[in-house]
């Protein structure tokens with residue numbers, strides 16, 4: 001049942017390429033038939049054209065012409081299967097890769113938190129290559145092998161059944177050998193794949209953190225880690241090549257054994273006048289026509305195993321249901337006012353971990369500026385990441401403008417929320433491309449206005465190339481404050497009703513901070529804003545400060561009120577502004 005299911009899903013990918021597939025199978029059969037005809041022609045020449053009376057020129061010319069014609073047909077058919085067949089396989093692979101990437105993008109933060117990017121990269125790239133090989137060679141090799149095995153068997157029996165029996169006595173041994181080694185090869189290849197995926201993860205990890213590596217001068221440690229996974233890969237390739245060498249040379253050995261046995265038995269049959277020399281020559285020529293598709297079939301079992309394994313891994317990811325999806329009847333938000341309500345909200349990252357918080361009740365009015373304060377790890381970022389549904393609440397619910405966010409179309413929900421974080425992610429590309437990310441299709445004027453609002457226009461104009469300046473991988477060519485202002489421009493362009501500022505200025509120096517702070521204040525105007533700040537000076541003017549503790553919301557109020565009640569906030573504030581001196 002499982003296999004049928006997998007097969008059905010696999011076959012579905014052929015649908016757009018039905019015509020090419022059938023043409024491919026037709027030409028594969030045609031090429032196989034021509035191969036079967038060659039030894040026949042040799043037989044005609046040796047039997048009828050050459051005799052003691054001389055050479056029958058007319059017949060030879062006729063045979064040569066047929067030879068030529070068959071060669072043209074074989075060449076054209078093989079060209080079709082080699083080119084169009086491979087292109088079909090590549091197109092199927094490309095369709096699968098698109099589906100996989102689309103799906104992976106839908107998977108929630110929870111999934112990505114627990115999955116190594118390098119492993120996913122391997123699945124999207126190398127694994128699917130095996131599937132493409134199977135998609136192309138699977139049906140084709142089956143047809144070629146069947147036509148050739150049946151055709152040559154029929155011809156061999158017709159020439160001499162006793163010699164055919166010799167082959168079919170040895171062939172099962174060869175198949176058992178081939179099957180045994182093909183399993184070993186499959187295991188070796190699987191190991192290779194796992195290890196190359198490890199290397200990919202390692203490269204991804206080390207190179208993404210190259211700045212940390214170099215700042216700690218830990219290149220040698222990274223090199224050691226790399227050397228060890230590279231060595232493990234080398235070892236698995238070594239054992240793979242060993243199995244491969246045994247396998248292919250063993251097969252060649254069996255083929256030689258079959259040929260020698262046929263020659264010996266054939267010689268005996270000739271001596272008893274049971275066989276002609278010309279028949280023995282034709283028979284020997286047909287052995288290859290029979291053995292070659294057998295080898296092909298064995299190879300195909302390998303392709304099949306790899307391809308199926310690759311396809312299973314592909315399906316495995318596709319089977320992961322995005323845990324955060326649109327409900328059946330979703331609402332699309334329009335004209336959002338920006339009221340945000342947490343109703344008895346509780347959250348745990350996984351069923352095994354502790355609740356980060358529970359029983360959180362907060363109502364934030366449209367346009368209100370609310371600061372979240374609390375010690376490190378208390379859950380401020382987590383609380384905010386529930387609003388765009390990056391994670392799903394474990395208890396309670398969140399409402400925007402009185403609508404439960406689980407009933408809002410995910411895209412629509414996220415379209416109305418802007419986030420500025422401390423750890424900014426800019427894509428490698430130009431300044432303009434990065435700002436445009438906030439509203440694809442925006443005009444140049446809109447981009448410049450957003451940049452001006454974010455205090456970014458001037459420094460952008462100073463860059464070589466201005467808005468078309470290339471900013472490097474993750475924006476490495478820009479300063480922290482500049483990156484931050486580009487990310488703010490991006491949100492200005494998006495123009496969301498709800499804003500989350502997650503410690504956006506805490507990594508900046510005073511000058512940068514004031515530029516960024518100014519633009520953030522402008523950005524927050526008329527939007528419901530949640531600010532997470534470590535530097536309490538930046539939130540003194542907040543309309544409301546919510547203080548989180550391990551027990552939930554500990555205090556709530558304005559800065560002045562909270563100082564007056566002299567609780568958790570006052571303690572945090574005093575720690576920052578009146579540090580104890582010895």
Ligand SMILES: Nc1ncnc2c1ncn2[C@@H]1O[C@H](COP(=O)(O)OP(=O)(O)OP(=O)(O)O)[C@@H](O)[C@H]1O
Nearest residue numbers: 113349356374375376377378379380381382383532
């Ligand atoms: N992706 C995650 N998977 C599992 N646990 C997480 C994850 N992210 C955060 N946590 C845990 O959840 C708790 C709250 O983290 P969170 O980042 O929300 O705190 P925070 O108050 O924003 O801290 P800080 O002020 O240091 O940024 C922490 O104990 C943290 O270890």
